[in-house]
Amino acid sequence: MSDVERYDPLAIEGPIAQRWYDERTYSLRSDPDREPFYALTMFPYPSGDLHMGHAEIFSIHDALVRHKRMQGFDVLNPIGWDAFGLPAENAAKSRGADPRAWTYANIEEQLSTIVRLGYSFDWSTRLHTCDPEYYRWTQWIFLELLDAGLAYRREALVNWCPGCETVLANEQVIDGRCERSDDVVVRKPLTQWFARITDYADELLADLDTIDWPERVKLMQRNWIGRSEGAEITFKVAAGSSSTLPDTADEQADEVVVYTTRPDTIFGATYFVFAPEHPLVRERMAGDADYDAFLDAVSKRSEIERQSSSEDGGKRGVRLNFDLTNPFTGEAIPAYAADYVLMDYGTGAIMAVPVGDQRDFDFARQEGLEIRVIIRPTDEDGNLLDELDADTMTEAYTGPGVMVNSGEYDGLPYQDAKAAIIRDVEGKGWGSAKVNTRLRDWLVSRQRSWGPPVPVIHCPSCGEVGVPAEDLPVALPDDLDFSVSGSPLAMHPTWKHVPCPACGSEDAVRDTDTLDTFVDSSWYFLRFLSPNDDERPWPKDAADRWLPVDQYTGGVEHAILHLLYARFVTKALRDRGHLSADEPFQALLNQGQVILNGAGMSKSRGNLVAPVEVYGTYGADTLRATMLFASPPEDDIDWADVSPAGMHKWLSRVWRLTTEHLADPGEDGPDAEVAALRRETALAIAGASDDYEARKYNTAIAKMMTLTNAVMDAERKGVGGAPRREALETVLLLLAPIAPFITEELWRRLGNDGSVHAQRWPEADASLLVQDEVEMVVQVNGKVRGRIALPVGSTQDAIEAAATTDPNVAEHLEGVTVVKTIVVPDKLVNFVVRPA
């Protein structure tokens, strides 16, 4: 044993990695005869060196990619960096670093680790979103949206993060806090750029059914879109309302539209609620001290406080100085303003039905308002249940029922009443059916400066003018002062002053906001199709060949943000004629996290395990294989539970078995043992192939381990020569996508031509998989009492006969009566007995 070379991964891996990089070994062949396969992993943000999370996702992704290549696919496997964003700017602010230099230094560091770990990206596709050659086209996409009417600027109550000094999209606010900095977000009225993602809400919802994504991600998107069907109904301000205003308000102001998903409950609307900031309320309550105090209190409260007030059930509101008329009952009902109605959903006003809505119920109880029963509960089948009692009920009733106290609708099941009332509302001109979504338009502008400038010029006479395509990119100046508070770009002394492209006015200024990083990443998978093309963002025929991405891998943290935006941008670009795909990513895999002792690894916790600690000791193959063997890709990996040392031991065994075989191939050995090993080889191929298809790399590795165990077992029984070589080569082929270095090195040492990674994926010899004899289990009353060996396809009679000859089975059949015999061919036989 001492005469063969030991497995020394640190010696063999580096040179191979460097060669793959230098020779661009994995650059796309783009062979039209091969079936295309677009494999994409979420491109990294260059925050520093690669961490364990990157290593895991890349290890999963690379196993998939290398397997697909061996299967003969023309694999597009690009890599780039999501290189714009706030950390670079923060580094500039806190330590005076140049954001560009900081970013590129981090990219180089990550790149060298990626190369070292043997991930087979196509380096010719490399891009960075902060390069002018890239963001030129990000700006072009914004102008496409602008031209299509899908980008617009308006004032809105938006989320402002004081820490980041910028606005945020709704999707970036988690529990009232900034998803980046964790600062409490405040609501401010500001004029901002939005993308009209709500135009695509229905399609974004419907097309979820066409893509192969984890159900929970699809569910999260469905919930986020939040589609609901209901009606908009107009309520009039009641005549004789105690308005303190002179009766000069125009007619429009005397009507209020509400959105409701339960028009059927309108006879139970006993009061009315406006959002505190509702314009009609502002107008009619102007000068009212109580209202002003209320509005002031509400606007000062953060989202967090609003939520905590909902937890204790408290809702704050004030009675307004007018009533509204319920169009169906003709009754005047009191109007309130309350913080539980939101200005930016529906119409900012609701009809309150306390009997059927928990929030309305809570508020009614709190304010002593009438709760009117207009529904008689039923079960799912329409059978009547006990009547509700407004005085004693403790919560709203939201289940099925039939209408009562609802005029001509009495007796109708609630769904029928909903349809009938919507019909009548439309007939009488009081409103119409309406679909609403929770999804709001995507706020894309940011008051930061390490991002693509919004390519718009504001002209005093022409208004908002898109920068002409030939003037792109609108480049960032090199001399931004990041030490200022606020936006460095806006503070720059000269940059924003340009003549208007339309009229030439010298008073025009550039928009000084930048586009959010999620705009950069909403289309990068398209730029990968022709990253160096300076004529166009991508060729349409390439998009049609490669899209949608066949397999996308990445973290579930992007379940809504990035994935929703990319879907929207894809659909918008499709409608502009730039591509044909309806969806960007056909299949999605969310890998689990790498954690330590049950807690996420993070710098702040101080529990980071750096990849280099593993590959610096055991090599990249061990790091990669350890991650894949630990669990299925979707599951979290607790680094405290895994054993790189154990994986290294097995890889060393593969090395030793192969090098020992080379040193002394030996003879084939006894026929029966040769047959057994060849069968194990075929089983490993069949099993591992299925596992690769199911992306269960942990069990695929287990099958390779079983085969190496079989090789050692066979060796003890005198098997060497060709059968052993075949088994060992099989291990190398099956392992190549997971541990690319050791397999490459051993494949070469075995004297084979070419790279192991250029081989065809092995196919199992089907004739070796079929057996002519099977072991069957014999049960008595469902308990295993024996095993018998029988030819495959034995008849029931033969099986029963053989089963009863087993001594232990016979013993259990003694003194009892067999009442039934269950035979599952080639699997088991079960005698059902009872005492005689």
Added chain:
RNA sequence: GCGGGCGUGGCGGAGUCGGCAGACGCGCGGCACUCAAAAUGCCGUGGGGGUAACCCCGGGUGGGUUCGAAUCCCACCGCCCGCACCA
């Protein structure tokens, strides 16, 4: 509160069209090699009983369906994730 998912050895996990529970590995114990250790290899390893053949128990808990349940159904317990006043 609403929605979704998951509970299998000391550990990671296999097995889930109902049909041999615990593949594979880690850890642990024993043995071989060695002066010794490391490395490597071999044997064992869910719990209990038995010299053994074997027997009993065992899949979060409790029920149910079935010849047969980790797998299907119901209830409960625990954990994880998402959403959270969206009318």
